[in-house]
Amino acid sequence: MKEEQYLFIRYLKSKGLKLTSARETVLTAFLKSEGHLSAEDLLAAAKKIDPGLGQATVFRTLKILADAGLAQDACQDEGPRRYEHVYKHSHHDHLICVGCGKLIEFCHPEIEKAQNEIFREFGFQASGHRLELRGLCADCAGKSGKTRE
Amino acid sequence: MKEEQYLFIRYLKSKGLKLTSARETVLTAFLKSEGHLSAEDLLAAAKKIDPGLGQATVFRTLKILADAGLAQDACQDEGPRRYEHVYKHSHHDHLICVGCGKLIEFCHPEIEKAQNEIFREFGFQASGHRLELRGLCADCAGKSGKTRE
DNA sequence: AAGCTTATTGATAATGATTATCAATTTCAA
DNA sequence: TTGAAATTGATAATCATTATCAATAAGCTT
Structure with missing residues (x-):
């Protein structure tokens, strides 16, 4: 199978x-x-x-x-x-809640692909990247508008 | 106007x-x-x-x-x-050369779009993001393999 | 400013994509 | 095997968007 x-x-x-x-x-x-x-x-x-x-x-x-x-x-x-x-999940990026600090690991092939385009476009030889997305998780968004930053 | x-x-x-x-x-x-x-x-x-x-x-x-x-x-x-x-609202991400420290600002709509997907997927209310791509620029890659990190 | 040509408008109908409804059927745990 | 619960396909309904069209407005030209 x-x-x-x-x-x-x-x-x-x-x-x-x-x-x-x-x-x-x-x-x-x-x-x-x-x-x-x-x-x-x-x-x-x-x-x-x-x-x-x-x-x-x-x-x-x-x-x-x-x-x-x-x-x-x-x-x-x-x-x-x-x-x-979607065949592979090779890489993890981070999604962080600015309300409670919850950390979610995710991976998104489209982003990986786009990043490689950038490297190529500027003639760079890739060595790594860091992507952090910040926002309010559903729980925190429901409670109030308070954030950590 | x-x-x-x-x-x-x-x-x-x-x-x-x-x-x-x-x-x-x-x-x-x-x-x-x-x-x-x-x-x-x-x-x-x-x-x-x-x-x-x-x-x-x-x-x-x-x-x-x-x-x-x-x-x-x-x-x-x-x-x-x-x-x-779009106008005057463009987002900049960073491409950094680990050889010479050169910093390039770029913007890639696909990445922005994909990030929004992530936020939606996890039920987050977006507040921001940071993306850093690291690699060797063409100049540094040509000279040697030396890096800063 | 008046006239003229053409683009534009708002209302409405039409379309396209997706979702809701529902009775009949199928799945699967007991 | 049985029966509760999920799933199915057909259909209707909905939602977003686009096409149609007669009335109107824009902006040349004079």
């Missing part, structure tokens, strides 16, 4: 969601595909496996795939939302 | 578009506002100036503002499209 399938199943279980044949179909279609694809694209691909698959299911499953970290919004400026594959 | 207004007028003329009171109203409302705002937000703000303003005009003018380089898509994952100020 592909690693992505394993991760998907694990994610579903962790959320108390069920592994259904429709979800397997959408995942399979997604894994077969490349590049940025819209829900419509994915529906077309999935229908080749199961012609009876419903449109709504694709939208729903795509959201799950994104939540599970297998797909991510490609963030197009125009047209329908498009998703792309 | 604000510099933004001048730029807007200049852009309109360069494209053979007319400076109308409706467009002035939308621009004024946009310049007064802060943060990421949707067409709906902007319509509400603009209606305080001119209650008769039409919704379609806001969409149309927002597109012009983006083309003119005064606004840009804030690239939200969910909900309506949101725009943010």
Whole structure:
């Protein structure tokens, strides 16, 4: 079994969601595909496996795939939302709550890619980077507007 | 007159578009506002100036503002499209040479967009960020492999 | 300033993408 | 196997945006 399938199943279980044949179909279609694809694209691909698959299911499953970290919004400026594959989580950046100090590690392929573009653009040989995002977490934002800085 | 207004007028003329009171109203409302705002937000703000303003005009003018380089898509994952100020609001990040200490200021919309995704993903209310890229500049990389850290 | 050409306007309808609803079906733990 | 609960596909509904269009306004030209 592909690693992505394993991760998907694990994610579903962790959320108390069920592994259904429709979800397997959408995942399979997604894994077969490349590049940025819209829900419509994915529906077309999935229908080749199961012609009876419903449109709504694709939208729903795509959201799950994104939540599970297998797909991510490609963030197009125009047209329908498009998703792309996320294969690796190689790097961690930090998200810090200025209210309670909570630290979240995250990683974002788009940022990594963009950073490499910068290095190239300025003719630099990369050696490292540090990215800190600061803001109020949902809890702190709910309580008040107080911050640490 | 604000510099933004001048730029807007200049852009309109360069494209053979007319400076109308409706467009002035939308621009004024946009310049007064802060943060990421949707067409709906902007319509509400603009209606305080001119209650008769039409919704379609806001969409149309927002597109012009983006083309003119005064606004840009804030690239939200969910909900309506949101725009943010660009002119005089540009964000600078830093690229530092670990060899000679040279400091380059750069700005990369993709990174900004991705950061906003992170904030949203974790339910944070953004307050700021710091990004430092470190590497060897072309000059230093040519001389030797020596670094400062 | 008046006339003229053309862009622009606001209202409305139309479209496109996504989400909500719901009865029938499927999953899965007991 | 059974039954509660989640999921499904079809459909309607919603939301954001764009197209249409007759009335109006901008801004040349004279």
